[in-house]
Amino acid sequence: xxxxxxxxxxxxxxxxxxxxxxxxxxxxxxxxxxxxxxxxxxxxxxxxxxxxxxxxxxxxxxxxxxxxxxxxxxxxxxxxxxxxxxxxxxxxxxxxxxxxxxxxxxxxxxxxxxxxxxxxxxxxxxxxxxxxxxx
Numbered sequence: 001x002x003x004x005x006x007x008x009x010x011x012x013x014x015x016x017x018x019x020x021x022x023x024x025x026x027x028x029x030x031x032x033x034x035x036x037x038x039x040x041x042x043x044x045x046x047x048x049x050x051x052x053x054x055x056x057x058x059x060x061x062x063x064x065x066x067x068x069x070x071x072x073x074x075x076x077x078x079x080x081x082x083x084x085x086x087x088x089x090x091x092x093x094x095x096x097x098x099x100x101x102x103x104x105x106x107x108x109x110x111x112x113x114x115x116x117x118x119x120x121x122x123x124x125x126x127x128x129x130x131x132x133x134x135x
Contacts, residue, residue, distance in 0.1 A: 068088060068092070071084075071088050072084045072085050072088050075087060075088065
């Protein structure tokens with residue numbers, strides 16, 4: 001293949017087709033490289049974002065632990081420390097139990113099959129069969 005293609009006016013149809021194929025494949029390769037670079041950059045940002053989100057969750061859990069300790073310390077001003085810790089633990093377990101019951105109720109209401117979609121598909125099949133028998 002010639003490194004310098006002839007001007008379009010002097011080139012034959014086969015030379016033009018060869019140039020077209022070469023330029024098209026080069027364009028496709030360049031587009032693939034660009035898409036790959038964009039994907040790598042996007043994945044990099046997503047990774048950083050996920051890492052920072054995880055760090056934020058960890059810091060929030062540590063903050064919650066500090067609030068629990070503060071509640072125990074506040075109650076220990078009026079009660080023995082063991083009683084304050086016991087009261088806070090009971091309140092936390094009660095909150096966890098309520099959350100578990102609400103969660104179970106929500107999960108019981110979830111259906112593994114999309115009931116409305118199944119009903120619609122059955123109705124569509126029935127209508128198609130009826131239309132087929134009418135002809």
